[in-house]
Amino acid sequence: MFLSKKAILDGVSLEGDVAVLGPSSVGRGTTLGAYSVIGYPIYGKIKSLSKKDMSSYDEVSEGAKIGSNCFIRSHTVIYERVVIGDGVQTGHAVLIREDTEIGEGTVVGTHAIVDGRVTIGREVSIQSGTYIPPESRIGSRVFLAPFVVITNDKYPASNRLLGVTIEDGAVIGANSILISGITVGEGAVVASGAVVTRDVPPNKVVLGVPAKVVMDREEYERKKGDYEMDGR
Amino acid sequence: MFLSKKAILDGVSLEGDVAVLGPSSVGRGTTLGAYSVIGYPIYGKIKSLSKKDMSSYDEVSEGAKIGSNCFIRSHTVIYERVVIGDGVQTGHAVLIREDTEIGEGTVVGTHAIVDGRVTIGREVSIQSGTYIPPESRIGSRVFLAPFVVITNDKYPASNRLLGVTIEDGAVIGANSILISGITVGEGAVVASGAVVTRDVPPNKVVLGVPAKVVMDREEYERKKGDYEMDGR
Amino acid sequence: MFLSKKAILDGVSLEGDVAVLGPSSVGRGTTLGAYSVIGYPIYGKIKSLSKKDMSSYDEVSEGAKIGSNCFIRSHTVIYERVVIGDGVQTGHAVLIREDTEIGEGTVVGTHAIVDGRVTIGREVSIQSGTYIPPESRIGSRVFLAPFVVITNDKYPASNRLLGVTIEDGAVIGANSILISGITVGEGAVVASGAVVTRDVPPNKVVLGVPAKVVMDREEYERKKGDYEMDGR
Numbered sequence: 001m002f003l004s005k006k007a008i009l010d011g012v013s014l015e016g017d018v019a020v021l022g023p024s025s026v027g028r029g030t031t032l033g034a035y036s037v038i039g040y041p042i043y044g045k046i047k048s049l050s051k052k053d054m055s056s057y058d059e060v061s062e063g064a065k066i067g068s069n070c071f072i073r074s075h076t077v078i079y080e081r082v083v084i085g086d087g088v089q090t091g092h093a094v095l096i097r098e099d100t101e102i103g104e105g106t107v108v109g110t111h112a113i114v115d116g117r118v119t120i121g122r123e124v125s126i127q128s129g130t131y132i133p134p135e136s137r138i139g140s141r142v143f144l145a146p147f148v149v150i151t152n153d154k155y156p157a158s159n160r161l162l163g164v165t166i167e168d169g170a171v172i173g174a175n176s177i178l179i180s181g182i183t184v185g186e187g188a189v190v191a192s193g194a195v196v197t198r199d200v201p202p203n204k205v206v207l208g209v210p211a212k213v214v215m216d217r218e219e220y221e222r223k224k225g226d227y228e229m230d231g232r
Numbered sequence: 233m234f235l236s237k238k239a240i241l242d243g244v245s246l247e248g249d250v251a252v253l254g255p256s257s258v259g260r261g262t263t264l265g266a267y268s269v270i271g272y273p274i275y276g277k278i279k280s281l282s283k284k285d286m287s288s289y290d291e292v293s294e295g296a297k298i299g300s301n302c303f304i305r306s307h308t309v310i311y312e313r314v315v316i317g318d319g320v321q322t323g324h325a326v327l328i329r330e331d332t333e334i335g336e337g338t339v340v341g342t343h344a345i346v347d348g349r350v351t352i353g354r355e356v357s358i359q360s361g362t363y364i365p366p367e368s369r370i371g372s373r374v375f376l377a378p379f380v381v382i383t384n385d386k387y388p389a390s391n392r393l394l395g396v397t398i399e400d401g402a403v404i405g406a407n408s409i410l411i412s413g414i415t416v417g418e419g420a421v422v423a424s425g426a427v428v429t430r431d432v433p434p435n436k437v438v439l440g441v442p443a444k445v446v447m448d449r450e451e452y453e454r455k456k457g458d459y460e461m462d463g464r
Numbered sequence: 465m466f467l468s469k470k471a472i473l474d475g476v477s478l479e480g481d482v483a484v485l486g487p488s489s490v491g492r493g494t495t496l497g498a499y500s501v502i503g504y505p506i507y508g509k510i511k512s513l514s515k516k517d518m519s520s521y522d523e524v525s526e527g528a529k530i531g532s533n534c535f536i537r538s539h540t541v542i543y544e545r546v547v548i549g550d551g552v553q554t555g556h557a558v559l560i561r562e563d564t565e566i567g568e569g570t571v572v573g574t575h576a577i578v579d580g581r582v583t584i585g586r587e588v589s590i591q592s593g594t595y596i597p598p599e600s601r602i603g604s605r606v607f608l609a610p611f612v613v614i615t616n617d618k619y620p621a622s623n624r625l626l627g628v629t630i631e632d633g634a635v636i637g638a639n640s641i642l643i644s645g646i647t648v649g650e651g652a653v654v655a656s657g658a659v660v661t662r663d664v665p666p667n668k669v670v671l672g673v674p675a676k677v678v679m680d681r682e683e684y685e686r687k688k689g690d691y692e693m694d695g696r
Contacts (some may be wrong), residue, residue, distance in 0.1 A: 013284035052477035155688035160695035224387035245516035456619035
C-alpha cells in the first residue's frame with residue numbers, strides 16, 4: 001500500500017493493496033481495486049530517477065484525476081495526467097495511459113488498453129480487450145464491442161501517428177479493425193470482423209474485408225427491433 | 233491476504249497474497265495464485281455497500297466453489313457463484329465472472345475472459361486471450377484456439393442477449409469470430425480468422441469471411457494425420 | 465515480497481511487491497514492476513511439490529536471466545529459463561514463459577503473451593496484446609503491431625507443433641493472423657487484418673484473407689515516405 005501525502009482521497013474506498021501516486025485526486029464514493037496503481041508516471045520521468053520505487057515515483061508524478069462514484073477494478077494501472085469523469089467504471093486489469101480524458105459514465109472493459117493521448121466522450125461502452133492507441137478521438141454514447149483494434153499508423157513503423165475518429169453514437173463490432181486516419185461518422189455501424197480502410201459516412205452500416213456499406217442505420221435499427229421482438 | 237472465516241480451504245496452497253471471500257469452498261490439492269481474488273461479489277451487491285473493501289465484500293459474497301487439484305494462476309479473478317470442477321487449470325490474469333460452470337479437467341488460458349453466465353463442459357481447452365460472453369454454452373472436449381472472440385448480440389447494442397452454442401468436440405481456430413446466436417455442431421471445425429455468421433453443421437469444416445463449408449471433419453482428420461506424420 | 469537468497473539483484477530497483485525466485489540474475493539499472501513474479505517454475509516441477517508457495521518454488525526454480533537497464537512493468541510474470549538482453553522493456557501484465565530468449569533493446573507490449581520456447585531478436589517492437597506461441601522464431605528489428613496472433617498448429621488440436629518464422633526487418637500489421645509453419649521473409653510486410661496462410665517472400669507486401677502479394681517493400685516505403693511528408 002502506498003498512498004501519496006499529496007493525494008486527495010476523501011470518501012474513497014480501497015479494496016486492498018493499492019498505490020496512489022502524486023497529487024492524484026479521487027472523488028467521493030469511488031472505489032480503487034486491489035493491486036491497482038493510480039498516477040503512474042511516464043517513462044520519460046522514471047528513466048532519470050536513481051531509484052525506481054513508489055516513493056520516488058510519488059515525487060515526480062503529476063497524479064491522475066478520477067471523478068466521484070467511479071469503480072476502478074482490480075489490477076488496473078492509470079497513468080498520471082489522466083482525467084476521468086464521474087461514474088466511470090473500469091473492468092479488471094485495464095491500462096489507461098497518460099494524457100487521456102474519459103467522460104462521465106463511460107465503461108472501460110476488462111483488459112482494455114487506452115494507450116495514452118486519447119479523448120473519450122460520455123457514456124461510452126468499451127467492451128473487454130479493446131485496444132485504443134494514441135491520437136484516437138471517440139465521441140459520446142459510442143459502443144465498442146470486445147476486442148476492437150484501432151490503429152494509428154498507416155505505414156508502420158513510420159514516424160507519423162494519425163488517429164482514428166469515432167463520432168457520437170457509432171457502434172463498432174467485435175474484433176473489427178479500424179485503420180489509421182479513418183473517421184467513423186455519427187451513428188454509423190461497423191460489423192464484427194470488418195476491416196475499415198476508409199471513412200464510414202454517418203448512419204451507414206459497413207461490413208467485410210475491406211468494409212463496404214451494406215445498409216443504412218435506419219434499416220439496422222429495424223432489424224434490431226425485429227431481433228429484440230423475437231427474443232420476447 | 234484476506235481469507236474469509238466462512239471459506240473452506242483445507243489442503244489448499246496459497247502462492248502468495250490472495251483474497252478468498254465469502255463461503256468459498258476450494259478442494260484439496262488446489263493452488264491459488266499470487267495476487268488472485270476468489271469469490272468476488274457482483275457489482276449489484278457492491279454498489280450498495282457503504283465501504284468497499286475485502287471485509288465488506290466478504291459479508292455479501294456467496295463465494296465460489298473450486299474443485300480439488302485445480303491450479304489457479306496468478307492475477308486471476310473469480311467471481312462469486314462460479315462452480316469449477318476438479319483438475320481445472322487457469323492461466324495468468326484470467327477473469328471468470330459470476331454464475332459460470334466449468335467442468336472437470338478444463339483449461340482456461342492466460343488472459344482469457346469468461347464474462348459470466350457461461351456453461352463450459354469437461355476437458356475443454358480454452359487458449360490464451362479468448363473471450364466468452366454471457367449466455368455462451370460450450371460442450372465437452374472443445375478446443376478454442378488463442379484469441380477466439382464470441383459475441384452475444386446480433387445488433388449491438390440491443391436489449392437482447394443471444395448466446396453461441398459450441399457442441400462437443402468442436403475445434404475453433406485462432407482469432408475467429410463466432411456471431412451471436414449460431415451453433416457450431418458436434419465435431420465441427422472453424423478455421424483461424426473465420427467469421428462465422430451461420431450455424432455450422434456437425435463434422436463440417438468452415439473457413440473464410442463469412443465462413444463457408446470447405447470439407448468434412450473426416451477429410452480434416454486425414455490432413456491432420458498427414459501433417460502429424462510429416463513432423464516425424 | 466519474496467526475494468530468493470540465490471538471486472543476484474545488485475543495483476536493481478523494485479517498484480513494489482515483487483517475487484524473484486531461484487538463481488535469477490537481474491542486471492544493474494533494471495526495474496522490476498509491482499506485483500510481478502520473476503523466475504516462476506514450469507508446471508512440471510510445481511505439480512509434484514507438496515506445498516505450492518514462493519518458498520517451495522524458490523527451491524526448484526532455475527531462475528530467469530534479465531539484462532541491465534531493463535524495465536519490467538507491473539503485473540508481469542516471467543518464467544524460469546527465460547534469458548532477456550540488456551535494455552529490454554515490457555509493458556504491464558506481460559507473460560513470458562520458459563525457455564524464451566529475447567535480444568537487446570526489444571520491447572514487449574502490455575498484455576502481450578510470449579508462450580514459451582520462443583526466440584526473439586534484437587530491437588524488436590512487439591505491440592500490446594500480441595500472442596506468440598511456442599516454436600516461434602522472430603528475427604531482429606521486426607515490428608509486430610497490436611494484437612497480432614501467431615499460431616503453431618496447422619490442424620488443431622494435433623500432436624505436432626510447427627512454428628512461424630519472421631525474418632529480420634519484417635512488419636506485421638495489427639490483428640493479423642500468421643498460420644502455423646509459414647515464414648515471413650526479410651523485410652516483408654503483412655497488412656492489418658491479413659490472414660497469412662503461405663510463406664511471404666522477402667520484401668513483399670501481403671494483404672487480405674487469405675493474404676496475397678500486392679506490392680514490393682520498395683513501393684511500400686515510397687507510400688510511407690509520402691504519408692510521413694503529408695503529416696508535416
